[in-house]
Amino acid sequence: MELDFVKLHGLGNDFVFMDDFSRDINLTKEQVALLCDRHFGIGADGVILVRPSERSECAAYMHYINSDGTLAQMCGNGVRCFAKYLVDRGYVQASDGQFVADTLAGPKPISFEVDDRDKMTRATVDMGHPILEPSDVPVNVPANATSADGAAFAKDVAITSPWGTFAFTCASMGNPHAICFIDDFAQLSDELFTNANDKSLATLDLNKIGAYYESHEAFPEKTNVEFAHVRSGAIDMRVFERGCGETLACGTGACATNVAAALTGRSGRENDIVLRGGTLHILWDENDHVMMTGPAVESFQGTVEV
Ligand SMILES: N[C@@H](CCC[C@H](N)C(=O)O)C(=O)O
Numbered sequence: 236m237e238l239d240f241v242k243l244h245g246l247g248n249d250f251v252f253m254d255d256f257s258r259d260i261n262l263t264k265e266q267v268a269l270l271c272d273r274h275f276g277i278g279a280d281g282v283i284l285v286r287p288s289e290r291s292e293c294a295a296y297m298h299y300i301n302s303d304g305t306l307a308q309m310c311g312n313g314v315r316c317f318a319k320y321l322v323d324r325g326y327v328q329a330s331d332g333q334f335v336a337d338t339l340a341g342p343k344p345i346s347f348e349v350d351d352r353d354k355m356t357r358a359t360v361d362m363g364h365p366i367l368e369p370s371d372v373p374v375n376v377p378a379n380a381t382s383a384d385g386a387a388f389a390k391d392v393a394i395t396s397p398w399g400t401f402a403f404t405c406a407s408m409g410n411p412h413a414i415c416f417i418d419d420f421a422q423l424s425d426e427l428f429t430n431a432n433d434k435s436l437a438t439l440d441l442n443k444i445g446a447y448y449e450s451h452e453a454f455p456e457k458t459n460v461e462f463a464h465v466r467s468g469a470i471d472m473r474v475f476e477r478g479c480g481e482t483l484a485c486g487t488g489a490c491a492t493n494v495a496a497a498l499t500g501r502s503g504r505e506n507d508i509v510l511r512g513g514t515l516h517i518l519w520d521e522n523d524h525v526m527m528t529g530p531a532v533e534s535f536q537g538t539v540e541v
Pocket of ligand 1: 248301306307308309310311312313410411459476477478479482484485486487488
């Protein structure tokens with residue numbers, strides 16, 4: 236079968252988009268893995284099928300599939316690219332400046348900016364409220380803290396690994412995240428770094444430690460794993476994503492990290508989250524909504540045989 240595709244990315248977190256308004260694309264896990272393969276396929280972190288929405292207020296439905304073929308409820312970088320796909324192809328009027336995207340995690344209102352050719356450049360997505368109750372994240376640990384709004388959550392919960400014990404704060408943005416803040420990388424085992432003479436977030440061996448925690452028994456639906464370092468005015472973050480491994484950026488991960496930093500008293504509620512692929516601006520507002528702002532870029536389009 237030949238399928239048309241468009242490749243888009245948000246800060247290097249990249250996706251193969253396909254028009255599935257007729258709902259007749261049914262990809263197997265193997266086909267998704269091949270499309271996402273960087274040597275034998277197009278190369279991407281996930282596939283996004285653009286489908287009709289059953290909600291009258293929504294322009295379309297984003298069906299997100301990780302590169303290993305598993306479904307995820309939400310994708311922050313993907314939903315900005317979804318907005319660009321819809322605006323640039325005229326499914327959403329550029330002059331409207333806003334619309335609502337439908338996702339497995341519910342409707343997400345989006346406002347966007349366009350350039351002088353009416354192509355979308357940046358978007359702010361209302362990602363909704365974070366889910367903090369541990370059983371809803373889900374994470375199999377009891378809540379050990381309460382937010383200023385009275386929400387119980389798992390704060391800096393110690394979970395052991397073969398390389399030492401790490402403290403995770405857990406939150407869901409529709410999909411699960413476990414965030415570990417590290418102040419001093421020099422204290423960690425040499426085995427966790429690709430260069431033990433330069434221990435930093437940049438040299439942390441995420442393929443080792445991220446993969447371990449992604450599938451840890453504490454996380455019944457697996458988890459996205461973030462390692463973060465708070466500095467003045469910004470938070471540096473790297474992510475090992477459930478179902479695709481390390482990516483250059485993760486929108487939901489940036490939102491969850493911002494929430495976790497605020498919840499644990501490490502920062503305020505508004506931060507630049509600095510990822511390998513660039514920076515997202517995240518605000519956890521007074522109405523308990525997390526607002527994510529960042530770019531979306533189209534790379535190329537083509538036809539592929541699956
Ligand atoms: N890259 C995404 C998240 C994609 C889904 C994730 N891997 C999961 O399985 O939950 C983002 O930008 O949020």
